[in-house]
Amino acid sequence: MAPDAKRPVLAIREVGPRDGLQMAKAIMPTAAKLLWIDAMVAAGVRDMEVASFVPPAALPQMADAADVTAAVRRQHPALKVVALAPNLRGAQNAAAAGAQVIIVPVSASEAHSRSNVRRSREEQVAEVARITAFAATLGAGRPRIEAGISTAFGCSLQGIVPEADVLRLAAALATAGADTVSLADTLGYASPSQVKRLVRGVRREVGAARFGHLHLHDTLGTALANVYAGLEEGVGGFDGALGGLGGCPFAPGSVGNAATEDLVYLLELEGFDTGIDLAALIAARAVLAEALPSERLHGRVAAAGIPRTYRLSSTVHEALEAVQ
Amino acid sequence: MAPDAKRPVLAIREVGPRDGLQMAKAIMPTAAKLLWIDAMVAAGVRDMEVASFVPPAALPQMADAADVTAAVRRQHPALKVVALAPNLRGAQNAAAAGAQVIIVPVSASEAHSRSNVRRSREEQVAEVARITAFAATLGAGRPRIEAGISTAFGCSLQGIVPEADVLRLAAALATAGADTVSLADTLGYASPSQVKRLVRGVRREVGAARFGHLHLHDTLGTALANVYAGLEEGVGGFDGALGGLGGCPFAPGSVGNAATEDLVYLLELEGFDTGIDLAALIAARAVLAEALPSERLHGRVAAAGIPRTYRLSSTVHEALEAVQ
Numbered sequence: 134m135a136p137d138a139k140r141p142v143l144a145i146r147e148v149g150p151r152d153g154l155q156m157a158k159a160i161m162p163t164a165a166k167l168l169w170i171d172a173m174v175a176a177g178v179r180d181m182e183v184a185s186f187v188p189p190a191a192l193p194q195m196a197d198a199a200d201v202t203a204a205v206r207r208q209h210p211a212l213k214v215v216a217l218a219p220n221l222r223g224a225q226n227a228a229a230a231g232a233q234v235i236i237v238p239v240s241a242s243e244a245h246s247r248s249n250v251r252r253s254r255e256e257q258v259a260e261v262a263r264i265t266a267f268a269a270t271l272g273a274g275r276p277r278i279e280a281g282i283s284t285a286f287g288c289s290l291q292g293i294v295p296e297a298d299v300l301r302l303a304a305a306l307a308t309a310g311a312d313t314v315s316l317a318d319t320l321g322y323a324s325p326s327q328v329k330r331l332v333r334g335v336r337r338e339v340g341a342a343r344f345g346h347l348h349l350h351d352t353l354g355t356a357l358a359n360v361y362a363g364l365e366e367g368v369g370g371f372d373g374a375l376g377g378l379g380g381c382p383f384a385p386g387s388v389g390n391a392a393t394e395d396l397v398y399l400l401e402l403e404g405f406d407t408g409i410d411l412a413a414l415i416a417a418r419a420v421l422a423e424a425l426p427s428e429r430l431h432g433r434v435a436a437a438g439i440p441r442t443y444r445l446s447s448t449v450h451e452a453l454e455a456v457q
Numbered sequence: 458m459a460p461d462a463k464r465p466v467l468a469i470r471e472v473g474p475r476d477g478l479q480m481a482k483a484i485m486p487t488a489a490k491l492l493w494i495d496a497m498v499a500a501g502v503r504d505m506e507v508a509s510f511v512p513p514a515a516l517p518q519m520a521d522a523a524d525v526t527a528a529v530r531r532q533h534p535a536l537k538v539v540a541l542a543p544n545l546r547g548a549q550n551a552a553a554a555g556a557q558v559i560i561v562p563v564s565a566s567e568a569h570s571r572s573n574v575r576r577s578r579e580e581q582v583a584e585v586a587r588i589t590a591f592a593a594t595l596g597a598g599r600p601r602i603e604a605g606i607s608t609a610f611g612c613s614l615q616g617i618v619p620e621a622d623v624l625r626l627a628a629a630l631a632t633a634g635a636d637t638v639s640l641a642d643t644l645g646y647a648s649p650s651q652v653k654r655l656v657r658g659v660r661r662e663v664g665a666a667r668f669g670h671l672h673l674h675d676t677l678g679t680a681l682a683n684v685y686a687g688l689e690e691g692v693g694g695f696d697g698a699l700g701g702l703g704g705c706p707f708a709p710g711s712v713g714n715a716a717t718e719d720l721v722y723l724l725e726l727e728g729f730d731t732g733i734d735l736a737a738l739i740a741a742r743a744v745l746a747e748a749l750p751s752e753r754l755h756g757r758v759a760a761a762g763i764p765r766t767y768r769l770s771s772t773v774h775e776a777l778e779a780v781q
Contacts, residue, residue, distance in 0.1 A: 287766050322764055324726040325685045353764070354719045354757030355726075358681040361649045388761065395678045402648040402679075433678030437712065440646055440677070442611045 140404045144180050144370040146346055147173055147393055149421070150201070151182040151217055153378030154194050158427040163197040165424035167204055172420045173375065174209050176413035182215040182236065186223035192382070199230040206231035219250045224264045228276050236279045236315070237261050239306060241299045242288035245319070249283065249383040258305045265310030279345050280311035285331060287322030289386045300334045307339040315345035318359065319384050321352025325362035332366040346370035349391050351377060356391035357399050364403065371396055376418055377431030392432035402443070411439055464728045468504050468694040470670055471497055471717055473745070474525070475506040475541055477702035478518050482751040487521040489748035491528055496744045497699065498533050500737035506539040506560065510547035523554040530555035543574045548588045552600050560603045560639070561585050563630060565623045566612035569643070573607065573707040582629045589634030603669050604635035609655060611646030613710040624658045631663040639669035642683065643708050645676025649686035656690045670694035673715050675701060680715035681723050688727065695720055700742055701755030716756035725767070735763055
């Protein structure tokens, strides 16, 4: 099958070095982070969230955020380098270190907002406006500002998060100047039809071109079902963390992200081009495991092995016939 | 929310006592099997595959198939009692023991057919015709004969299984008199769009009313995504095994079924009525674990705990609003 016969390229964002590490029991040294990032870039990852610009006292794992970001920018010119910043100060530091995309988390749950960024949702929208105003002063080559709506599908602190709240927040973030708006299922509570409704709703509020990524956690085993629901809505960007690491320290019960290996497997099986070599990505788990023995890695494809039908599956062939 | 506001009742078939046990390293005593089955029935399971009528030499775990089937029929009059039989002799024994549904496995992969039932696919279709002829002699109250197309989505022995082979086989099985035809992803190779295509195709061949269950394995983490694809096609019956046990001894690499707990969670989250009390079902894992300490139980919901938003999620409410 010629590569150009495949379905469109999808943006897989590896968030392991940020979200994946923020619950880790041990600090990963900067050099080890860079080796791990190298291995994932070698596997074909082209979009990666590498650090979080938060006060080191709040998250010692991210004390080297500026060093990591700057080193990755230097060493991997073709990689889209993404960093998280919860406030203007963090965004300024991320921009100075060379981040090309800055994700600003905004909770849909008022309770999580106060726990995670110690501000109300409204105050955090105002912070996004300050950050986009700052970014505009940087002119051409400025970082893109992506507002990431966390707890968009439910919250362990607040419980149910009304979908109307998410839509209002998305509209407010667009007004505040966010380049894109993403949806994050911080707790892993989303259902596939909820994903579809919220993707449609947010696109209606902010415009389809400004919809960013789906960031899904696999707490309850539903991440790939939710990815598939997103695919059916035409979502083009998905987050994952190698080995399914991750979770939010300020949202009790939040555990691993969708494992990037399993995400790539599903998307390629569905005929999409992720640009990622699955075997090489799985090999990068060894680099991570050696540097971070405190964490148990998840992921079904790594455990079972890549089926020999992976590249030539009837799925891909017949799906292509169906769309042609 | 009133119970009658929910989406239609779905048939969840628990296959743990059959598929779940056939790869187990230890023999589960008959009394332990019955206690485990009791616990699952108490949780609301109304359809269960309780045994496999194969020669005891081939599968010592199933040497008590007749005893288990007869005891379950006596003790649980409201349960639909299902058994597997690979040939006429097995079907006769299953019927004598009181099985109300007899599943006859027919491989879509020629290689798996020879490994699993030591017959070609064509010979196995002829065996199904003999079984349906036998069943017809039993008159009213006869067992229903369900042909289960195994390796329908790919095979570790043969590799790719052409979808056209599956459709031809489904048509032949309908002609052979099978009451229903089910699709089994023995290896866990299915992708969601492949599920949709094959469900549509098989329904075209056999008629929508004769489509049986989707039987999905979670080898590569895709089971729930494939369940969702089946739901979107209107499939009304899904198999699962408590704790995600299972696999086929004659298909290398075949591991666990979709975990019933996770399946119930997803379906209820999508607003369907499974009739199963999720907390009680999770409690039944302890009965299984005590009787079968050799097996590691899987399942994400049991590991994470049922979210407190489970029963009152915005998903259910807003999905219902959308369809009303």
